[in-house]
Amino acid sequence: MQSIYDQLPxxxxGENKRFVLNSIDPKAHYEKYQRDFVWLVxxxxxxxxDIVTEPKSPLLKSARPSQFKLYxxxxxxxMARYPVGVAQAAYLDSKEPNLGGIYENVVAQQLAAQNRQLYYYQTKKRGEVDFVVDGPDGTAVPIEVKSGSYYHAHAALGHVLDTAEYGVRLGIVFxxxxxxxxxxxxxxxxxATWALSDVLGDSCAEGIKLEVKPV
Structure with a gap:
């Protein structure tokens, strides 16, 4: 468990942020360490x-627990576990260094606080969609998290939206x-991550109402 915890940041x-088991043991298998991951969670x-093989609800159906990201x-x-310069960059909204992992962690924490199960989707040709959640209308909602200024570039998200068999009608970029x-x-x-329930319309709570006009 200590080794897993030490490897987390x-x-x-990493490039795809997936937890690589051989970082703790060259011969590691998920089944051997499954209890340690469960304990930490x-x-x-x-x-x-967990990764899903298809961005289709219910996501649990295609989830693969042995391939995952750990936040x-x-x-x-x-952030306290990174060098001081990383924390300063985040507080000062600096463009360097790359804060993608920290930004993803923020969104993961917010989604978990909303009692949402965490999933992500990845394809070799198109890349990775950072998160996928079950929507209230029976379709999945892919979510991308962008730390840089070029947040309109999201090939994997576009692929999911363009694939008719997935039935995805909305993609979100934070x-x-x-x-x-x-x-x-x-x-x-x-x-605005905290307002996701209002955006998706799956919460009865009074919250922020976002008026969004097409570009």
């Missing part, structure tokens, strides 16, 4: 996002940008 800085230390349940504690809508893609600022 390093894995989030149940203890409220880590958040596990820390508290982003502040995660970024540094403002609220806008372009076709089936809704762009929201990162701080």
């Amino acid at each position: 390093i894995m989030l800085e 149940d203890a409220g230390v880590a958040l596990k996002a 820390q349940s508290d982003t502040g504690m995660l 970024s540094r940008g403002n609220v806008e809508r372009n076709g089936a893609v809704l762009y929201l600022p990162l701080y």
Whole structure:
């Protein structure tokens, strides 16, 4: 468990952020360490996002627990484990270094706080969609998290929206940008992650109402 915990921030800085089991043991198999991952999640230390082979609801049907990303349940504690310069870059909204892993961790923490099961989707040709959640209308909702200024580029998200058999009608991009809508893609600022239930219409709670006009 200690080895897994120590590797967590390093894995989030990787290219695809997937937890690589051989980082803790060259001959590691998920079944051998499954209890350790479960313990960290149940203890409220880590958040596990399983890969899905298809972005179709119910997502649990195509989930593969042995392939996953592992986030820390508290982003502040995660940042404390990085060099001081990384924390300063985040606080000062600096463009360097790459804060993609930290931004994803923020969104993962927010989704978990909304009692949403964490999943992600990846294809070799198109790349990765950071998160996929079950929508209230029986369709999946892909979510991208962008830390840079070029947040309109999202090939994997576009592929999901363009694949008719998936039946996806809405994709969401959380970024540094403002609220806008372009076709089936809704762009929201990162701080609006908490309002996702209102955006999707799956919450009865009174909340922010976002008026989005097509670009």
